[in-house]
Amino acid sequence: MTTVEDEGESEDEVAAKLEAARADLAARDGVLVAFSGGVDSSAVAAIARDALGDDAIACTAKSETLPEAELEDAKRVADEIGIRHEIVSFSELESDDFVENDDDRCYHCRTMRLGEMLETAREHGVETVCDGTNADDPGAGHRPGLQAVEELDVHSPLLAHGITKDEVRAIAAHYDLSVADKPSMACLSSRIPTGLEVTEERLTRVEQAEALLRQWGFDQFRVRDHDGLARIEVAPDELERALTMEFAETVREELSRIGFDHVTLDLHGYRTGSVSPENTETDEPVVEDVFAAESETDD
Numbered sequence: 001m002t003t004v005e006d007e008g009e010s011e012d013e014v015a016a017k018l019e020a021a022r023a024d025l026a027a028r029d030g031v032l033v034a035f036s037g038g039v040d041s042s043a044v045a046a047i048a049r050d051a052l053g054d055d056a057i058a059c060t061a062k063s064e065t066l067p068e069a070e071l072e073d074a075k076r077v078a079d080e081i082g083i084r085h086e087i088v089s090f091s092e093l094e095s096d097d098f099v100e101n102d103d104d105r106c107y108h109c110r111t112m113r114l115g116e117m118l119e120t121a122r123e124h125g126v127e128t129v130c131d132g133t134n135a136d137d138p139g140a141g142h143r144p145g146l147q148a149v150e151e152l153d154v155h156s157p158l159l160a161h162g163i164t165k166d167e168v169r170a171i172a173a174h175y176d177l178s179v180a181d182k183p184s185m186a187c188l189s190s191r192i193p194t195g196l197e198v199t200e201e202r203l204t205r206v207e208q209a210e211a212l213l214r215q216w217g218f219d220q221f222r223v224r225d226h227d228g229l230a231r232i233e234v235a236p237d238e239l240e241r242a243l244t245m246e247f248a249e250t251v252r253e254e255l256s257r258i259g260f261d262h263v264t265l266d267l268h269g270y271r272t273g274s275v276s277p278e279n280t281e282t283d284e285p286v287v288e289d290v291f292a293a294e295s296e297t298d299d
Contacts, residue, residue: 014167018174021157031122031128033058034114034154035085035116036066037074039179040132042081043168044157046175048130049083051054058118059086061113064093064200065187067207069214078181086124088116092189093200101198103144105189114152134158136165159283183220184272191224206261212254215273218242220270233270 019028025048035058045085048056060074060079071087078085078260090112091193092098098108117129130202131149133156138146149156158168189198191206202225209223209230232251234242241247242265255263 014114014163014170017167018160018171021163022047022051024157024160025056025130028052028128030055030124030126031057031130031155032086032117032124032126033083033129034117034129034131035060035074035078036132036185037070037077037179038132038185039172039177039182040134040158040165040168042077042132042177042179043175044130044174045078045083045158046081046172046177050104050175054084055126056083057086057124057126058083058186059088059117061116062087062089063091063113063272064203065109065189065198067185067188069211070185070296073179077177080178081175086120088120090116093198098189099198101189101192101194101196103194105144105198107144109187109189110148110198111152114154117154118152122213128155130155132156132158132168134168135162171288187271191222193224193226196225196227200265201259205255206244208258209255209260212251214243216247216250223255223268224266225260228259230255230260230263231266233266233268236269239267239269 015224025238030052031048033041033048033056035041035045037060041058045056045058048058052126058074058078060071060078062071075085075087092109092112095108095112098105098112114129115130121127122131129152133146133149135158137143137159157163163171169180188203188206191210192198192202196202206223206225209232210221213221213223213232213234218234218238218241220238224231232242248265252263
């Protein structure tokens, strides 16, 4: 088992924070964890299962913005943890505020998603809903979703006990979770630049494009949809693999097939939030015409 010491953290400090979070949840009659299968919510689910046993529930909200692969991963990790797993379905696309995709899209999304969690918790007689907000999140740029967490009185045990992202990974490793080193994965709507409407068509082609990159062996990446122009971001240490004619020809053909008009590779590499409000002014200059790949049906 990987220890917190292996993760470069103080073992005693992380152990103390973990125990505080566990005691926090153990003092409650039961909790429902808003569960995506990512490392943060998985760590909370593992702590909750440890603290409360069968009185802990993990709940995943299925919608158009959640890739099918992520839903399957959430099922697998819940089984790994041994926690009861509920899946509820809803559609963010029913909300005009969400579809508009303004600066507060994440607020509208989180409000709806957590609303589903609260309703499910009530149905199971559970008073506390938890999420995976960690101690690094409030200072990590534009995060309107955190306002929804506060307004709906959702409990964030990682944040409450000062557990940082690195410490979350150490805790996940402590519980032998397979997602301890999993890269962050925001919802599919984060691939659509602010101000461009979120539609099922755009979400679907982004999901299909990212499934291809995953299939081709890339680990950390995003496919941004600039109204039919695919801007591919890959991690700097994977960029060399993408700078080949073989990749250019393959990605041009496959992404054109699923509905993109143009395909580009961003030479800045993968960056979180590169289409969020604080980065909007710099979106277009970083779209590098490395491939200048157009659909074969274009003039």
